[in-house]
Amino acid sequence: MLTIKVLGPGCANCRKLEEIARAAAASAGVTAEVVKVTDMQQIVGYGVLKTPGLVIDEKLVCSGRIPSAENVAEWIAAAQGR
Amino acid sequence: MMDWLSTHAPAMLAGGLRNLAAYLAAHVLLCLLPAFFIAGAMSALIPKESVTRFLGRNAPGVVSYPAAAAAGSLLAVCSCTIVPLFAGIYKKGAGIGPAITFLFFAPAANILALVYTGGVIGVDLALARFVLSLAFGIGIGLIMALLFRADDAEHDRATDDVFSAQAGAGMRRPALLFLLIWIALLLAGTLKLGLLTGTYAQFTVPWAGADAWQAALDRLVPYNAHNGEEGVSAQGVLLIVLLAAIGLAAWRGLENIHDGVTRWTRACLALIAATLLLAALAIEATPAGLRIGLTGKFFGIAVGLGALHFLARQRLSGDEVRDWLWESWRFVKQIFPLLVAGVFVVGMIRIVIQPEWIEAVAGTNSIVGNLAGVAFGVFMYFPTLVEVPIAQMFLDLGMHRGPLLAYLMADPELSLQSVLIIAAIIGRTKTFTYVGFVALFSAVAGYSYGAWIDGTPLVVLLLSLAAFVALLAALLTFASRRSAALHGV
Numbered sequence: 001m002l003t004i005k006v007l008g009p010g011c012a013n014c015r016k017l018e019e020i021a022r023a024a025a026a027s028a029g030v031t032a033e034v035v036k037v038t039d040m041q042q043i044v045g046y047g048v049l050k051t052p053g054l055v056i057d058e059k060l061v062c063s064g065r066i067p068s069a070e071n072v073a074e075w076i077a078a079a080q081g082r
Numbered sequence: 083m084m085d086w087l088s089t090h091a092p093a094m095l096a097g098g099l100r101n102l103a104a105y106l107a108a109h110v111l112l113c114l115l116p117a118f119f120i121a122g123a124m125s126a127l128i129p130k131e132s133v134t135r136f137l138g139r140n141a142p143g144v145v146s147y148p149a150a151a152a153a154g155s156l157l158a159v160c161s162c163t164i165v166p167l168f169a170g171i172y173k174k175g176a177g178i179g180p181a182i183t184f185l186f187f188a189p190a191a192n193i194l195a196l197v198y199t200g201g202v203i204g205v206d207l208a209l210a211r212f213v214l215s216l217a218f219g220i221g222i223g224l225i226m227a228l229l230f231r232a233d234d235a236e237h238d239r240a241t242d243d244v245f246s247a248q249a250g251a252g253m254r255r256p257a258l259l260f261l262l263i264w265i266a267l268l269l270a271g272t273l274k275l276g277l278l279t280g281t282y283a284q285f286t287v288p289w290a291g292a293d294a295w296q297a298a299l300d301r302l303v304p305y306n307a308h309n310g311e312e313g314v315s316a317q318g319v320l321l322i323v324l325l326a327a328i329g330l331a332a333w334r335g336l337e338n339i340h341d342g343v344t345r346w347t348r349a350c351l352a353l354i355a356a357t358l359l360l361a362a363l364a365i366e367a368t369p370a371g372l373r374i375g376l377t378g379k380f381f382g383i384a385v386g387l388g389a390l391h392f393l394a395r396q397r398l399s400g401d402e403v404r405d406w407l408w409e410s411w412r413f414v415k416q417i418f419p420l421l422v423a424g425v426f427v428v429g430m431i432r433i434v435i436q437p438e439w440i441e442a443v444a445g446t447n448s449i450v451g452n453l454a455g456v457a458f459g460v461f462m463y464f465p466t467l468v469e470v471p472i473a474q475m476f477l478d479l480g481m482h483r484g485p486l487l488a489y490l491m492a493d494p495e496l497s498l499q500s501v502l503i504i505a506a507i508i509g510r511t512k513t514f515t516y517v518g519f520v521a522l523f524s525a526v527a528g529y530s531y532g533a534w535i536d537g538t539p540l541v542v543l544l545l546s547l548a549a550f551v552a553l554l555a556a557l558l559t560f561a562s563r564r565s566a567a568l569h570g571v
Contacts, residue, residue: 009165012412012415012416013412016340020340040165040166040169040506040507041169041173041507043166043169044166044169044170044173044174047174048166048170049130049134049163049166049167049170050130050157050163050166050167051163051166064130065126065405066340066405066408068340068401069340
């Protein structure tokens with residue numbers, strides 16, 4: 001079971017990223033819990049200076065832009081390989 | 083009250099619609115359309131590491147304060163970056179001083195605000211807003227750092243990995259060129275230079291009813307210099323239609339750009355190019371038809387668009403173009419509807435405000451006038467950029483440019499929403515101190531700019547500003563010595 005965290009205060013970008021992350025997890029056939037992190041202290045704690053941020057199993061994989069669905073799928077695969 | 087409403091409502095509604103039509107036709111296109119794309123390019127293509135690496139804990143003040151200001155104008159185009167960067171600089175980076183400089187400078191110097199202020203109100207006010215915000219942003223930052231030294235020392239134990247990016251993360255050259263061409267295109271469209279506004283070739287499209295049509299438009303949307311109503315031309319009507327078409331195409335083509343580029347995306351971009359070109363033409367209604375003049379602007383924009391097309395197709399990666407389009411569209415979605423609503427409401431309000439009221443309070447560059455400007459800015463909350471049409475209304479109704487600048491500085495800096503966010507990150511005491519300083523400095527900025535407009539020599543102004551800052555610094559040093567002595571340090 002994977003934990004995917006979407007970091008961001010709830011702007012349009014964070015919602016888009018959440019959508020993409022859910023879709024990527026579903027199409028990879030992975031059961032994942034998608035958590036939204038809106039608390040700024042926690043977001044800065046992950047070292048994000050520009051939202052949205054994507055954290056997979058406590059590892060920050062991307063921040064400041066919306067990644068493509070293929071990229072998210074690769075990161076999910078990499079996280080499972082660990 | 084009902085009587086009052088029923089007599090005024092139709093006039094107010096008409097006023098709102100007229101204001102909106104005039105805005106969409108005249109101001110939005112050549113300045114706001116490129117500005118949205120520039121903001122998108124800044125947000126998508128400038129790697130934040132190129133600036134944030136100067137904001138680490140060990141950066142000396144000479145580097146970190148200007149870097150914070152640069153971050154404010156280059157990186158912080160929306161709250162997605164303002165809040166995290168502010169929290170990051172404060173907690174993990176250079177500390178409260180640069181964080182405050184960043185926070186103060188960002189809303190005053192971001193590309194959308196500057197371009198819009200320059201296009202609607204005047205380049206002089208946009209420049210004053212930029213320069214004074216820079217000076218006072220750094221000033222307030224330094225003061226806050228001085229006041230809250232003790233708290234900063236506490237933060238020093240934390241690490242600043244976030245800011246330790248290597249120098250390698252510069253901006254790619256094609257991306258930089260892309261951004262610069264957009265800026266050139268914006269300047270070509272908005273600068274009022276003879277070279278650009280002059281007409282180099284003319285032809286007439288036969289259309290017998292053109293002048294009658296324009297006369298009808300003038301009756302519908304009267305031109306009235308006294309209270310600043312602007313009127314709409316035949317060209318303006320065409321542009322409004324094109325804008326609506328762009329909106330539709332963008333909704334279909336840019337909203338889901340992450341799924342790939344579609345025909346709608348291409349249609350939308352083609353429409354935008356056509357709109358920019360049309361807006362740059364000089365069109366005049368004559369009895370024989372529409373006389374169309376090819377201006378310097380037109381050629382400038384045509385060349386710029388060609389270069390942008392080449393860069394986007396040949397030199398930028400698919401990801402870069404996609405991110406850029408998405409960010410630009412996101413700004414439009416976030417800001418434009420509120421701006422349209424704001425302009426409409428301003429047009430309605432303008433009908434009922436008497437110019438005498440404004441002139442009585444802020445018609446001259448008095449201390450009371452400047453304080454009134456600040457107070458209005460602090461207690462009213464307007465969405466991003468709506469402060470500009472409001473300021474223009476005040477200007478048309480007779481407000482002096484000094485108090486106007488005081489208002490323009492205070493309004494975006496201090497809204498209830500942003501104050502609450504800041505308070506959550508740096509605590510109440512610091513927030514209230516910050517708010518107090520912003521109010522004070524905005525009034526001083528307005529007053530000195532107003533004095534300059536009224537003819538006070540620059541040297542006298544600079545000397546008195548320096549004296550003001552020195553006095554403030556002396557007071558603060560004294561105060562902090564006192565409190566240090568009280569605490570037995």
